[in-house]
Amino acid sequence: MNVAFTSRTLSLSRPQLFRGIRKVQSSFATCSVLSANRAVVYTSNGDPSQVLSALTFSNLPPPPPNTVNVRFLLSPINPADINVIEGVYPAKPNPNASLSSSGKGSQDEPVFVAGNEGLAEVTNVGDGVTHLQPNDWVIMTRQQAGTWSTGMNVKPQDILKVPRSLNDVEAATITVNPPTAYNMLHDFVQLNEGDWVIQNGANGAVGQVVIQIAAAKGLKTINLIRNRNDIASLTEYLSNLGATHVVTYDELSDKSFRQRVKEWTGGKNIRLGLNCVSGKPTTLMTRLLGQNAHLVSYGAMSKEPLSLPTSLFIFKNLTCHGFWQSRWYDSKSSGEREKLVETLVGLMRAGKLKEPSHEILTIQGSEGDEEASQKIRHAIATLAKGQHGKKILLKMEETF
Known part of the structure; x- marks a missing residue:
């Protein structure tokens, strides 16, 4: 919901204005969580077009010591991601029980957050982290990290800083x-x-x-x-x-x-x-x-x-x-991983490695979880049938 305060709004009496604000607040309360996060999740393996759903969850608290909070900017949908959701891929994500205090994403009903690859921006840095700061761009080095999300808390050793001189598509697709x-x-x-x-x-x-x-x-x-x-x-x-x-x-x-x-x-x-x-x-x-x-x-x-x-x-x-x-990632040191990324960045900067042909699937913050779920399921179903020639990158906005 968009609220525009105009000169007419300002001419209202104080009681009228407060009644209007309470009405807006009530409307927000019935449709969505104010400025919250969202993730694409599933509770069991199966057909992605059936088992995936969007889940809104609360904003992240300040990061604990030696961790950072990140906000995802773009997250590719790769064929291997579909195989992971189907349960036929060797790599398995860990269940997440920290998204909610009850229901989906809680200890009573943990979920898997989909996505392996993605570009994120550091939003908050915990005590003890010295080599990262807000606004840094990072990519995931931990496999099956759950990148189809608006944000998460991560350990510094599970991410790698990339230069902002790359464009967002180049950076988002550099790890696979x-x-x-x-x-x-x-x-x-x-x-x-x-x-x-x-x-x-x-x-x-x-x-x-x-x-x-x-x-x-x-x-x-x-x-x-x-x-x-x-x-x-x-x-x-x-x-x-x-x-x-x-x-x-x-x-x-x-x-x-x-x-x-x-x-x-x-x-x-x-x-x-x-x-x-x-x-x-x-x-x-x-x-x-x-x-x-x-x-x-x-x-x-x-x-x-x-x-x-x-x-x-x-x-x-x-x-x-x-x-x-x-x-390869599991068997290599952080220094070897960094060297590989530096080499690829050099090829991109030199114009010898282009970004993939792509389109961006945006899940808008104003869309409800059910509408978001349908958009994601449709995109996955199209990819699974081989009916799409471009790489799809998921852009998830915070809900409001």
């Missing part, structure tokens, strides 16, 4: 897809300028970052995508990002394709393959790899198993790896 792409390109094989990389799912969020980081390093890429009605515009888009060649899975199945690849590479071995699809397309892609190559799998969008000929291991000495960015 860019690190995954960067680490897969650097951790398994030493690649030099002019070397080749082949990947499937190249139009995905990680695939697009792979293209850009590879181009920045002088690497050449063969990028496999599913055929579609807008194939020409998508091919142009990926080429503008830096893709050397963009190819459909239909072309990959053609027996003459192997010869085309040899002509492109000049017979040079392709030493790294990146897989997020599995199934037959990955089997065909892996056959194009050269001697002593590495295949890195970070997904299985086809929901089919990874099946590879034994001959590739015997005669080509193929090495296969699985990659999970969450495991």
